[in-house]
Amino acid sequence: MLPYEPDDTLAHRLDPRSKLAVQMGFAIAALSHTTPGALLACTLLTGAIMVTTRVPLGRTLAAYRVALVVLVAGPLVTTLSLGSPWLDPSEGVGPALASYRALLVLLVSAAYVRSTPVRDSRAAIQRTIPGKPGRLLGAGIALVFRFLPVLRADLRTIREAMAARLGTERSALERASTTGVLGLSRAFTRADRLALAMQARCFSWNPTLPTLSFSRVDVPAFALAGALVLSVLL
Amino acid sequence: MKTENEHESVELVDGAVVRQFARAALLAALMGAAVVATIPYPLSPAPVTLQVLVVFLAGLYLGPLWGAASIGLYLAAGAAGAPVFSGMTGGPGVLLSEPTAGFLWTFPIAALVVGLVVHRGLALRDPADVPLATVVAGLTAGLILTYVGGTSWFAWLIGTSLTEAAVAVAIPFVPADLLKMAAAIVIVRSGAIDTV
Known part of the structure; x- marks a missing residue:
């Protein structure tokens, strides 16, 4: 289980909306490319995000173990075939790369969870919808x-x-x-x-929410999100 | 200076809405809690949970609108980081890239369909009074929908054919899901739970 942890990393100082934008942008970019080069770029970006947010890799992988089993099972199923040659590893390469990018998106999401308190997520959703x-x-x-x-x-x-x-x-x-x-x-x-x-307790349509405000550090985060979305066109 | 958090008056939420909303929120929490309520099942790589049963119950007891809203709330809470997805994980990435996220995305639609078929519209009626055939038809439609959603998502994400995807994520679970369907029918016939 991955909880929010109070800390002072760059990600903790970002507005939750810009973090959500980066998460969406990353998912869109990662899911639209399966070339090894693009995956390498995504891996480097994931590594940078995890290091700056101080996400523990081992504990995160352990938390996502059920997803990992399915991510490994998918490519394995495609290498099997009913009949000769029974096992065809080349069939599994595409699905294996696809599984790998899905894992990267999960790791970036762990950075969001670690750096965002629930009430901030709630306020972000309430302000956006x-x-x-x-x-x-x-x-x-x-x-x-x-x-x-x-x-x-x-x-x-x-x-x-x-x-x-x-x-x-x-x-x-x-x-x-x-x-x-x-x-x-x-x-x-x-x-x-x-x-x-x-x-x-007068549950009402107009309650008081924590204030959210964008600061200067949010600008590069939004720029990154925009660049990731635009990378789909490459 | 007036800020966006300052209001001149309180705009109360209607009592009927509060009751349905509270039930929807608690059912969403039950859906999240059900992720640890596993039943032993040898065929599957991932543990089989009672979550599909909760999706059925959402459509049956909250109706199409609040049932779908409830499961949507479960997904939103998971996206915000609640450990409510399989293996007690959370975060937006699960919904974006987990291989079985197609099931999650179709759950609210399944609750909507179950509710629409069983209640024949938006007004709620007691599921215990609904003919058994209607209940079975509603649950079957909901279940087939989740299989379609889950299988096509897996095929798209991992890049397999639909048949391979069905072998990996749908067919092994059919017996367990039929068991949950039977459990939902037993619960409805017992008449132990009231709608609002």
Whole structure:
């Protein structure tokens, strides 16, 4: 799991919107090129971003291990064929390069996560998406962060209670439906109490947000994002 | 001087919206929590979670609009860095380049389709009163949609053919997803959960 970590790196000082712009620009650039040269450039840029944001490479790769398994499995599947020659490594080169660029985008995203507190992301989303949908989205994201550990604990409690009553001996269908009913009814009970509490506290369409402001360091970040998007034309 | 954070009055959110919104937010959190609720399943390289079941439940109990909004909220929270994607990861890059992100992108549409078929429109009705065939049709449509989205994304991102993509990310999961569909039907028939 990769959390936000308070620090004083360049990325921490950037406005979340310029970081999102760089992330999008990088993804667009990386996904539109699969030549080894372009991938080398992307690798160098990823390395620079990870070093300046002080992202620990080992821990990041460990956190993305499930994605890594699928990224390796993809090229492997394409090298197999039903019939002679059964295994054709040349078929897998394109997909392997494609998998590699996907990994680079994930690493750049780890830099975003490490350098951006949740309330800044929320404010950025709320400022970028206008009107009531943006307001609900911003508040909703904050609620998901708040209730994620609570509902995880709920699910754990349900599973432990089932195990204590020999639920592990029952069929997979019974276990899945019991977990579903109990998990959802607990979540909805919490939601109804939360709705009452939010109304009691005047949940409104015009709340006070943390202020975001662009500074001089954001200019090169936006320039980088723009250059990455334009590199698609190369 | 007036700033953009200063307001003359409070514009309260309507009570019905607050209730649906709170349920949508908590269901999104449940979707994120379900990433660790795995069921043992030998065929797959990645752990099989109960997330598809939560997508079904979103369409069934929140309806097409709030159900889709709820799953959209889950994706947005994940993009903002919540550890809600497979392997407890988060961040915008997962949605942009994870090989299985096609499933994530189609989940809100699947919830919308399940909701539209089961509730026959935007007004909610109790799923326990809906004919079983309608529920099954809705869930099947939602499931097929996620397979189409997940498979075509994988084929595009990794550069494989659609068949190879289906072999890698869709076909191994069919039995597990049918199990989740059956679980959703059991939950609906039990009548244990109310809509707002």
